[in-house]
Amino acid sequence: MSSSMLSTFNGLLRERLNDPLRRSSDALIIGTGLTSLLGLAFWALAARWLSTESVGIGAAVVSAVTLLANIATLGMRNGFLRFLPTAGSGTLRFIFTTYTVCALAAIAAAGVFLAGQPLWGQQLGFLTQTPLSMAAFILGTVVWVIFVLQDQVLIGLRHAGWVPLENGLASVLKIAALPVFAFASLWAVFAATVVPSIIVVLAVTVLIRQLVKKKLAASAAVRSEPTSFKTVLGFVVPDHFASMLWFATTDVLTLIVLNVAGPEASAYWYMANTIGYSLYLVTSNVGSALISESVHDPANAYRHARKALRHSAQLVLPAAVIGILLSSFALGLLGEDYAQFATGTLQLILASAVPQLIVGIGIAMARVRGDMLTVLGVYAFTALMLWGGSTFAIELWGLPGIGIMILLNQSLVAVFFLASGRSGLWPDAEHRSLAQRLGEIPRALRRRSNNRSIGQIVPGALASCGVDTSADIRLLTSNSDTLVIAVAAREGATDLVLKVGTSEAANQGIAAHSRALQQLSGALEDPELLGLLPKIVAHRELEGNQILLETRLVGAARTGFDESRLSSGAALATMSALHRATGVEQLIDDAWLEQMVRRPLRVLAQELPGRRAHRTLKRTERRLVQELVGRQVHSSFIHGDLWPGNILFADSDEPRVQGIVDWENAAGQGLPDADILHWWLAVQPKELGGAVVSVLHDASALQSDLAGWDVNLPNQGLGVKNLLVLTWLMHVAAGLNRASTHRVGRVWIVKNVLPVLRALR
CATH class of the missing domain: 3.90.1200 (Aminoglycoside 3'-phosphotransferase; Chain: A, domain 2)
Incomplete structure (x- = not known):
C-alpha cells in the first residue's frame, strides 16, 4: 500500500472514529457479529464435549433465562438510551435503581416460571428438586437481566466501544468454562453461561462507576432537573409492550408455518429468517446509537437521523444485493432442500431490509421524541398484518408468501413514516408531512382569498391614507384575515406597509397592534429600541374595515x-x-x-x-x-x-x-x-x-x-x-x-x- 493510500485510509479511519454516532454504531455491529460467531463456536464445542441430552436441556434452560430476563427489563433497554444522557448528577442513582427494580422483576418472573414448571417444561424438573437448584436458576435470571441492561448503559453513556469488548470477553469465558463445568451434566451449559456473566457484570459495574464519575467531573457535576417517575413510566411501559410484541411476532410466525405447512417448512422458514434478520440487526444497532446521540444533542437530532440512515444504508444495501444473488448458494451449504425451498423466502426478507432502513430510523426517532403511540402502533400493525396474512399467504404462494407479507409490511410502514413526517429525517422548516399539508389548507385558502381582495379593497384603503393608488404593491404573507401589502414609496421616501382588516378578528388584531405601538412608543426612552418599531403613518376605518399604514422596516427575517x-x-x-x-x-x-x-x-x-x-x-x-x-x-x-x-x-x-x-x-x-x-x-x-x-x-x-x-x-x-x-x-x-x-x-x-x-x- 502506497504512503498516499495509507494516509487516506488513516484519515478516513480518524474521521469515522471521531464521529460518535458512527463510532457507536460500528462498535455495536461488530459486537453483534463477534457474539454470534463466538456463540456458534460455543454451541459447536458443547455438542462435541457434552451429551445430546445435556445440550438440549441446557439450551432450553438458557432460552428460559433469556426470555425471563427480557421480560424483566421492563422496557429499560431503550429507557436507558432515552433518559440516561440527561440524568446528570443522578446518573448512578438512576442506573442502580433500575438494576434493583429489574432484578426484583427477574426474581418474580423466575419464581413464576419455577412454580409452573410442570406445565411448560416437564423435562426441566431438576430445576425445582432442591432449594439450591431453584436459587441458582433465580440468580442466573437476575444476573442475565443486568448483563443485558449494562450494554444499554454503556451506549447511553456514549461508551459503546466497550460493548463488543464486554460481550466478546463474556463469550470467550463461556467457551473456557465449558470443559470446567462439563461434569455438571444437565447444569453444564447453564453454569458455563451464568458464571462468566457474573464476572463480567461485576467488572462492567466497576467500569460504569468510573465512567460516570469521570463524566460528572468533566461537566463540573452540574445538576439537572430529574426526570419524573411518571415520564419514565410513560415511556417504558408502551416500549416494553412493543418490544415484547416484536419478539413474539417471529415466534408466532414460526408456529403458523409449523401448523399450516409442517415441520420441514418450519425449518426452511427458520433458517431463511435467521439469515435475513441479520440485516435488521444492523439498523437496530445503528438505531440504538442514534437514540443516545439525539438525546445528547436534540437540536441536531434530524442530522443524526440522516447520518444514521446513510450509515445503515452503506452496510445494508450492498449486503442485501449480495445476499439476494448468493442466497441459493448460501442455503445450499445447509442442504439442497434448503436451497430449493427457502431461497425465495430469504430473498424477499433480504429485500425487506431496504424499506426497514426507514422503519428502523423512524422507530428510533419516535423513541427520541417520546412518541410511544407511534412505536406501539407500528409494532401492533406489523404483528396483526403478519399474523393475520401469513396463513392466507402460505396457502396462496407457499413459503415465499411470508416473505411477500414481510416486504409489503415494511414498505407500508416506511411509507407511513415518510408521509406522516414521523421519520425524524427533516425539521419542520424543511419538510411537510401529509398531515401538515392538510393543516396548511386554511392558510392557502386565506392567501387565495386575499389575492382576490387586493383589487377590491386596496385602492380605496390607499386613498383613505393619502397614498397614490398607482403605487407598486405586493402581497405579503399573513397568518390571519389581515391583508398585508408592501407599498413601494417614491424615490427618497420610506417604503410602507398597508394592513387591511377583512374580518372582525382581523380588525381587532389591527387595533391591538396599533395600541401596542402607541404604548411602547410612549414607554421607551432608548432611541435604539424605538428605532426597532414600525411607525404608524395613518390609522383609518373604511366601510367597517380597519386600515393601518406604517413604515416598512429595513431588514430580512431569518426563518430557515x-x-x-x-x-x-x-x-x-x-x-x-x-x-x-x-x-x-x-x-x-x-x-x-x-x-x-x-x-x-x-x-x-x-x-x-x-x-x-x-x-x-x-x-x-x-x-x-x-x-x-x-x-x-x-x-x-x-x-x-x-x-x-x-x-x-x-x-x-x-x-x-x-x-x-x-x-x-x-x-x-x-x-x-x-x-x-x-x-x-x-x-x-x-x-x-x-x-x-x-x-x-x-x-x-x-x-x-x-x-x-x-x-x-x-x-x-x-x-x-x-x-x-x-x-x-x-x-x-x-x-x-x-x-x-x-x-x-x-x-x-x-x-x-x-x-x-x-x-x-
Whole structure:
C-alpha cells in the first residue's frame, strides 16, 4: 500500500472514529457479529464435549433465562438510551435503581416460571428438586437481566466501544468454562453461561462507576432537573409492550408455518429468517446509537437521523444485493432442500431490509421524541398484518408468501413514516408531512382569498391614507384575515406597509397592534429600541374595515431552521433589553389570572368538545391559579408572538436586529419569559405540540439551549413547566382568535393541542 493510500485510509479511519454516532454504531455491529460467531463456536464445542441430552436441556434452560430476563427489563433497554444522557448528577442513582427494580422483576418472573414448571417444561424438573437448584436458576435470571441492561448503559453513556469488548470477553469465558463445568451434566451449559456473566457484570459495574464519575467531573457535576417517575413510566411501559410484541411476532410466525405447512417448512422458514434478520440487526444497532446521540444533542437530532440512515444504508444495501444473488448458494451449504425451498423466502426478507432502513430510523426517532403511540402502533400493525396474512399467504404462494407479507409490511410502514413526517429525517422548516399539508389548507385558502381582495379593497384603503393608488404593491404573507401589502414609496421616501382588516378578528388584531405601538412608543426612552418599531403613518376605518399604514422596516427575517437558531442569541438579547426597559415588579392577582390563564382556557374550551378535555382544562386552571396567585413576578411589555418571522435582521454575517414587527398579540403586563419560550418553541425541529410535550417530559434540552444563547428566564421561580404552559396557552388562544373566515383546522388542533392536554392529565 502506497504512503498516499495509507494516509487516506488513516484519515478516513480518524474521521469515522471521531464521529460518535458512527463510532457507536460500528462498535455495536461488530459486537453483534463477534457474539454470534463466538456463540456458534460455543454451541459447536458443547455438542462435541457434552451429551445430546445435556445440550438440549441446557439450551432450553438458557432460552428460559433469556426470555425471563427480557421480560424483566421492563422496557429499560431503550429507557436507558432515552433518559440516561440527561440524568446528570443522578446518573448512578438512576442506573442502580433500575438494576434493583429489574432484578426484583427477574426474581418474580423466575419464581413464576419455577412454580409452573410442570406445565411448560416437564423435562426441566431438576430445576425445582432442591432449594439450591431453584436459587441458582433465580440468580442466573437476575444476573442475565443486568448483563443485558449494562450494554444499554454503556451506549447511553456514549461508551459503546466497550460493548463488543464486554460481550466478546463474556463469550470467550463461556467457551473456557465449558470443559470446567462439563461434569455438571444437565447444569453444564447453564453454569458455563451464568458464571462468566457474573464476572463480567461485576467488572462492567466497576467500569460504569468510573465512567460516570469521570463524566460528572468533566461537566463540573452540574445538576439537572430529574426526570419524573411518571415520564419514565410513560415511556417504558408502551416500549416494553412493543418490544415484547416484536419478539413474539417471529415466534408466532414460526408456529403458523409449523401448523399450516409442517415441520420441514418450519425449518426452511427458520433458517431463511435467521439469515435475513441479520440485516435488521444492523439498523437496530445503528438505531440504538442514534437514540443516545439525539438525546445528547436534540437540536441536531434530524442530522443524526440522516447520518444514521446513510450509515445503515452503506452496510445494508450492498449486503442485501449480495445476499439476494448468493442466497441459493448460501442455503445450499445447509442442504439442497434448503436451497430449493427457502431461497425465495430469504430473498424477499433480504429485500425487506431496504424499506426497514426507514422503519428502523423512524422507530428510533419516535423513541427520541417520546412518541410511544407511534412505536406501539407500528409494532401492533406489523404483528396483526403478519399474523393475520401469513396463513392466507402460505396457502396462496407457499413459503415465499411470508416473505411477500414481510416486504409489503415494511414498505407500508416506511411509507407511513415518510408521509406522516414521523421519520425524524427533516425539521419542520424543511419538510411537510401529509398531515401538515392538510393543516396548511386554511392558510392557502386565506392567501387565495386575499389575492382576490387586493383589487377590491386596496385602492380605496390607499386613498383613505393619502397614498397614490398607482403605487407598486405586493402581497405579503399573513397568518390571519389581515391583508398585508408592501407599498413601494417614491424615490427618497420610506417604503410602507398597508394592513387591511377583512374580518372582525382581523380588525381587532389591527387595533391591538396599533395600541401596542402607541404604548411602547410612549414607554421607551432608548432611541435604539424605538428605532426597532414600525411607525404608524395613518390609522383609518373604511366601510367597517380597519386600515393601518406604517413604515416598512429595513431588514430580512431569518426563518430557515439553521439560520433562525444561529440568530437566537441576538434576537433574544434585543428582546430582553426591551423587557428590561418596560419591566416592573407585579403581584399576580385575580385580574392578571383572568387575562393570562382563564380567558385563554375558555377560548380553548370552546374548540374542544368532550368532558375529558374540559376536565383537563379545569385541572390545569386550578393548578396554575394555585401555583401563581399571590406571587411577586417581574412583568414587562411582551411581544406575544415572538418567532423568527417577526424579527428583521441586517443583511450581514453577524446577526443584528433591525426591526420587530406584528405586535397584535402584545401584552402590557405579561411575563417576559413567554417571549423567550415562544421563540424557543418556534425554532424547534418539530411542531408546537410536540415541542411542548418534550419539555413537559424533560426540560433539559430547553435549559441547554437557553444557556447556549446566554439567556435567563426572569421568573424561573414560577417553574419552567408552568411558564411553558402559560406560553402555550397564549399561543393557542391567539391562533384560534386570529381569523374569523379561515380559522385553524382540526389537524392543527390534533397536532398542537391534544398531545399537550394528554401530557397535562
